[in-house]
Amino acid sequence: MLAVRFESLLDQTLAELRAGALLREPDDGSARRSVAAAAERLGSELLDASSNDYLGFAAGSVSRETSASAGAAASRLIHGSTVEHLRLEQELASWVGAESALLFSSTYAANVGLISALGVKGSVILSDSANHASLIDGARLSKAEARVVPHLDLSALSEALEAQRGARACWVVTESYFSMDGDGPDLAAMRALCDRHDACLIVDEAHALGVFGPAGGGRCAEAGVKADILVGALGKAVGTHGGFVAGSERLRTFLWNKARSFVFSTAPSPRLADLSRVHVQLAREADARRAALASNSAQLRAELRAAGLPLAPNAFGPIVSVILGENERVLSAAERLRAVGILAQAVRPPTVPIGAARLRLTVKATFTPTEIARLSRAVSEACAS
Ligand SMILES: Cc1ncc(COP(=O)(O)O)c(C=O)c1O
Numbered sequence: 574m575l576a577v578r579f580e581s582l583l584d585q586t587l588a589e590l591r592a593g594a595l596l597r598e599p600d601d602g603s604a605r606r607s608v609a610a611a612a613e614r615l616g617s618e619l620l621d622a623s624s625n626d627y628l629g630f631a632a633g634s635v636s637r638e639t640s641a642s643a644g645a646a647a648s649r650l651i652h653g654s655t656v657e658h659l660r661l662e663q664e665l666a667s668w669v670g671a672e673s674a675l676l677f678s679s680t681y682a683a684n685v686g687l688i689s690a691l692g693v694k695g696s697v698i699l700s701d702s703a704n705h706a707s708l709i710d711g712a713r714l715s716k717a718e719a720r721v722v723p724h725l726d727l728s729a730l731s732e733a734l735e736a737q738r739g740a741r742a743c744w745v746v747t748e749s750y751f752s753m754d755g756d757g758p759d760l761a762a763m764r765a766l767c768d769r770h771d772a773c774l775i776v777d778e779a780h781a782l783g784v785f786g787p788a789g790g791g792r793c794a795e796a797g798v799k800a801d802i803l804v805g806a807l808g809k810a811v812g813t814h815g816g817f818v819a820g821s822e823r824l825r826t827f828l829w830n831k832a833r834s835f836v837f838s839t840a841p842s843p844r845l846a847d848l849s850r851v852h853v854q855l856a857r858e859a860d861a862r863r864a865a866l867a868s869n870s871a872q873l874r875a876e877l878r879a880a881g882l883p884l885a886p887n888a889f890g891p892i893v894s895v896i897l898g899e900n901e902r903v904l905s906a907a908e909r910l911r912a913v914g915i916l917a918q919a920v921r922p923p924t925v926p927i928g929a930a931r932l933r934l935t936v937k938a939t940f941t942p943t944e945i946a947r948l949s950r951a952v953s954e955a956c957a958s
Contacts, residue, residue, distance in 0.1 A: 594900035595921055605916070612914025620944055622934040623916040625752075627784050627891050628862045629939035630812030630852055641847045645840035650829070657843040661850040662817070668857060669778070669790055669803050671819035675828050678841050680779050680806040680816025681707040685714065686832030687775070687804065687818050688746065692717030695741035699733050699772070701725070701758070703751050706924075708777060717744070724751075725758050725887075727766065734770040743772035749792035750781035753925050753933060754885045755892030757781070760798040767801075776800040783810025783856040784890060789863060811856050813849040815841050862938035866891055869945050870936045876949035882956055891936040894920075895956060896929055903930040909955035915948060932956065 590596040605619075612619045626632055641657045649658070658676055665674040677683035684707035692698050692715020700712055703724045712719040718740075723729045730745065737743045745767050750757045760776065767774040778791040782805045786795035789810065793800050802824060807815040818828060828835060870891045877884055877895065885894040897903045900921045907919035910932075918933045925931060934952065936945070 594904060604911070608911045608914055608916055611912055615914055617914055617947070618944075620915045620940070620948055622936070622948055623918040625780065625809040625935060626812055627810040627866055627935065627937060628789075628812065628856060628859050629937055630810070630855055630859075631808075632812075632939075635848075635851055635855065637848050637851055639844055639847045641843040643844050644842055647840070648836060648838055649840045650836055652840070654840070655843040655846070657846040657850070658840060661846045661853070664850045664853050665805065665817050666819055668788070668853060669782070669805060669819045670794065670799075671803060671821075673822045673825040674805075674817045674819040675825045675832075675835065676841055676846065677816045677818070677832075677835055678838055679814070680777075680804060680808065682834035682838065683804055683816035683818050684708050684777065685711045686834035687802065687828065688712050688744070689714035689833065690828060690831035691715070691742075691744055691773075691775075692719070693741065697737040697740040697743045698746060699730060699737070699743065700746045701748065701751075703754060704746060704748060705752060705777065705779070708746055708748075712746070724754075725756065727759065727762055730763070731766055734766055734772055737770070737772075743770065744775055745772050746775045746777075748777045748779065750778070750785065750890060750892070752780050752892065753894060753920060753931070755888035755890055755894055756885065757792055757889075760793055760796045760800075764798045764800075773801040774798075775802045775804070777804040779804065779806035779816075780809055780892065782806065783859070784863065784866065788857045789859060790857075807849050807852070811849065811852045813852050814845060815849060859938075866936060866938040869938065869940050869942075872942060872945045873934065873936055873949055876946065877952060880949065880953040882953060885931070893934040893936060895932040895934070895952065897931060897956060898928055900930045903932055906932050906952075906955040910951055913951050915951050917952070 609619045646652055662674040662676055688711025694716040696717040698712045698717045698719040699722050702721050722733055747758050781792040783789040785792045802820040805817050807813045873893055883896050903919040907917055910917045920933045921930045
């Protein structure tokens with residue numbers, strides 16, 4: 574009886590998703606193979622405009638001999654840190670100009686652990702309406718009062734900061750480069766507002782690290798702004814896997830004790846930590862790739878704009894979203910692109926607001942100008958009807 578109820582619950586949920594063109598079919602790898610086959614038939618290469626491997630380091634990893642253990646075997650509170658964890662954390666802290674860093678098994682885990690631990694009773698979280706699910710989930714798990722601030726709206730933020738006077742603490746939470754819109758806040762203005770109201774600025778640089786700023790140190794570094802707490806990702810431009818929180822030594826000790834996704838989870842693989850440190854060094858030194866990425870992004874944006882496509886306003890950098898609105902329209906555009914050997918992500922609610930479904934294109938440093946031209950032509954054709 575229970576099993577029947579369970580099956581019908583799954584069926585009903587999946588049917589609802591299907592009816593709204595919101596069902597994601599689990600991928601068995603065949604989609605990618607068929608896109609590669611389509612490209613080959615047309616005598617071209619598969620063009621992947623769907624991953625976050627902005628600098629091309631995930632696809633073309635370094636080979637690294639190491640004696641580091643494959644698994645950490647327990648959480649760090651139980652089994653201790655390895656030299657690979659500590660060295661990676663030093664490298665990350667130095668990259669973003671922080672006193673210290675703490676490694677998490679993913680950036681999702683970092684955000685959930687960080688925000689839920691900081692959001693003590695009596696504190697207020699002011700969160701941009703386009704913030705990533707992991708920041709939202711952290712706020713939901715916290716005991717703080719969470720208020721959503723309209724996307725990039727500094728005057729709304731200023732009002733919300735006025736209204737939180739008397740709270741035990743106030744956390745202003747934003748991404749520095751929004752993963753679905755490809756836009757970003759005025760970080761200097763946010764810093765000034767936080768200083769005026771004794772609030773703490775928390776910046777998720779997941780999509781900005783490696784891409785913007787001197788040595789790829791992110792948008793805070795680019796703007797000369799010091800976030801109180803910076804979150805970074807290793808699974809995007811760095812090209813490996815994991816996430817981290819950077820800030821003061823005191824913050825690190827706080828998280829070591831209070832971030833439940835750190836305390837109650839097996840530490841990341843030491844072997845992976847060793848590889849990640851090498852990848853971070855590569856990303857820091859990748860000025861030539863960053864320049865290629867910037868010029869490729871500008872070329873794609875200019876060509877799509879010239880073709881009259883509805884691009885996200887105020888966007889910049891390698892995330893180029895073509896906002897088509899309806900779920901079915903985005904799905905069929907992505908399907909048409911696959912037929913010509915191009916992988917592009919159809920992004921639908923709940924990842925983006927209802928009615929704002931989009932084709933999310935991610936530019937890579939490794940694309941050639943000819944490939945960008947092929948991409949923009951194909952996207953224009955796929956979105957035409
Ligand atoms: C802004 C932001 N933060 C955090 C994450 C989670 O990163 P991870 O894949 O390392 O868990 C993402 C992932 O897409 C993201 O876009």
